[in-house]
Amino acid sequence: MKKKRNPLAGIYSALIFLFLYAPIVVLIVFSFNSSKSRGHWGGFSLRWYETLFENSKLMDALQTTLSVALTSSAIAVIIGTAAALGMYFSRKRTRTLLMNVTSLPMLNADIVTGISLLLLFTFIGLKLGYTSLLLAHITFNIPYIILSVMPKLNQLDKNTFEAALDLGATPLQAFFKVMLPEISPGIITGFILAFTMSIDDFVISFFTTGADVSTLSVEIYSMSRRGIKPEINALSTLMFLAVLILLIIVNVRSGRDAQKREQERI
Amino acid sequence: MKRIKLALIPYSAYALIFIVAPILLILLYSFQDSSGSFTLENYARFFDLSDPVYLKVLWRSIKLAVISTVICLILGYPMAYILSRLPARIRGTVSFLFILPMWMNFLLRTYSWMSLLERTGLINSLIGWFNGILPSALQLPTLDIMYTQWAVVLGNVYNFLPFMILPIYTVLIKIDKSLIEAAQDLGASRGRVFRKVIFPLSLSGVVSGISMTFMPAVTTFVISRLLGGGQNALIGDMIENQFKVVGDWGFGSAMSVILMVLILLTMNVIQRYESENSGGSVLM
Numbered sequence: 001m002k003k004k005r006n007p008l009a010g011i012y013s014a015l016i017f018l019f020l021y022a023p024i025v026v027l028i029v030f031s032f033n034s035s036k037s038r039g040h041w042g043g044f045s046l047r048w049y050e051t052l053f054e055n056s057k058l059m060d061a062l063q064t065t066l067s068v069a070l071t072s073s074a075i076a077v078i079i080g081t082a083a084a085l086g087m088y089f090s091r092k093r094t095r096t097l098l099m100n101v102t103s104l105p106m107l108n109a110d111i112v113t114g115i116s117l118l119l120l121f122t123f124i125g126l127k128l129g130y131t132s133l134l135l136a137h138i139t140f141n142i143p144y145i146i147l148s149v150m151p152k153l154n155q156l157d158k159n160t161f162e163a164a165l166d167l168g169a170t171p172l173q174a175f176f177k178v179m180l181p182e183i184s185p186g187i188i189t190g191f192i193l194a195f196t197m198s199i200d201d202f203v204i205s206f207f208t209t210g211a212d213v214s215t216l217s218v219e220i221y222s223m224s225r226r227g228i229k230p231e232i233n234a235l236s237t238l239m240f241l242a243v244l245i246l247l248i249i250v251n252v253r254s255g256r257d258a259q260k261r262e263q264e265r266i
Numbered sequence: 267m268k269r270i271k272l273a274l275i276p277y278s279a280y281a282l283i284f285i286v287a288p289i290l291l292i293l294l295y296s297f298q299d300s301s302g303s304f305t306l307e308n309y310a311r312f313f314d315l316s317d318p319v320y321l322k323v324l325w326r327s328i329k330l331a332v333i334s335t336v337i338c339l340i341l342g343y344p345m346a347y348i349l350s351r352l353p354a355r356i357r358g359t360v361s362f363l364f365i366l367p368m369w370m371n372f373l374l375r376t377y378s379w380m381s382l383l384e385r386t387g388l389i390n391s392l393i394g395w396f397n398g399i400l401p402s403a404l405q406l407p408t409l410d411i412m413y414t415q416w417a418v419v420l421g422n423v424y425n426f427l428p429f430m431i432l433p434i435y436t437v438l439i440k441i442d443k444s445l446i447e448a449a450q451d452l453g454a455s456r457g458r459v460f461r462k463v464i465f466p467l468s469l470s471g472v473v474s475g476i477s478m479t480f481m482p483a484v485t486t487f488v489i490s491r492l493l494g495g496g497q498n499a500l501i502g503d504m505i506e507n508q509f510k511v512v513g514d515w516g517f518g519s520a521m522s523v524i525l526m527v528l529i530l531l532t533m534n535v536i537q538r539y540e541s542e543n544s545g546g547s548v549l550m
Contacts, residue, residue: 086274116288
């Protein structure tokens, strides 16, 4: 059935996209602005891309952001996958209870989670800094792993695991040879989600980091009171491009994989 | 099998220390004064009717969050609908374009609105340019919403619109096409098909969209700080202020507890509405 396109729908979509992308375009365009002031165009220049790499504060923040995001997502993958497995094999009551606790950080406002962790770190006497930041990020990352792995586990045929055990595999072998390949897409999705959330987080980092360690978000926030340096526009343009390229590669590859699978089936 | 359950131990311990204990700590602090003894003063101060500063802020937070959510719904539903009618081939790419902006730091995106909205900003320059070529009867008014509540609403709508569009879109593409065709075969007009079939079936998406928009909007403190200036503080700003500036952790904790209760109540109402509705539609 061929439907006729409504031109209004096209105009409406264009307006919504304009709304969503206008600030991003402004940001990218102004990263090439030779003038320092926001809102005034002084001609094309790459000077902010050059000074960016000499700005040690921003480079430190970038390093902290990436390191916290990678480490916390990796640790969250281990704890979260183990937790999902344990829940899968445990009684329904235990599972419901743990799932409810898991959804708490997602239900709660970021500001409440941030403050509650700040209180905890102060209470146990942990100095705010890299460690507290990392622990906070692991905490809000674990739910994303569990919620991505659980559905994959539920699709799993329980018999295959038991079959592997009957054939003499140790539980660990059975897990790595039988279950892991099946649930790994869930783990990867969870990891990417957690990594993204970690990089984008501002509120929880703001409350759980100390004065001498800051992530990009925290750095941008403190800058926004004094006026944003144009270098940060350059940096986010680069990061945006990096993510865009990465996502395109992933999309193209998964599209090709899907095609290949389709062909093999035929 | 027993051994596999051991995998639960690290997470249970972690959840106990980093999820459950911190929430209990907030509760504990909210009932303490600066010397650490029990008090109800923190809550009394918030609900003080003779000087309702904080209640007014709470009211403003709820009001702006409701307005933002309604605007998101009005803008987002048609968009989700248009998206769901696209051919499956390009649907994925287009919905990806809605998620893409979220990969740029949200503080920067919000900050970028300042360049657009300022009195001498880009939008007003554009309006000024138009006014230069338009006859005097068609002069456009300049936009002057920076540091008002409307700027905060705009920031909320901008940041949370994708959270409204995506859940509705996900539900819309799952609707069984044969239901729509059946209604058409039975002589329903296009408007009637939408009102009687498509919209009721998409309600669960609307409900999750509403909660995903309302929640961050009512608790934000960044958007109000950047776009609203100092005069339009929200409950989030008040909490942040108590912890980062004033140092009254007891009062800050009490406000966090109030915010937590508000969110739990809202979620409860929303979810009850949803389950009643989906239950009802099965019976019909």
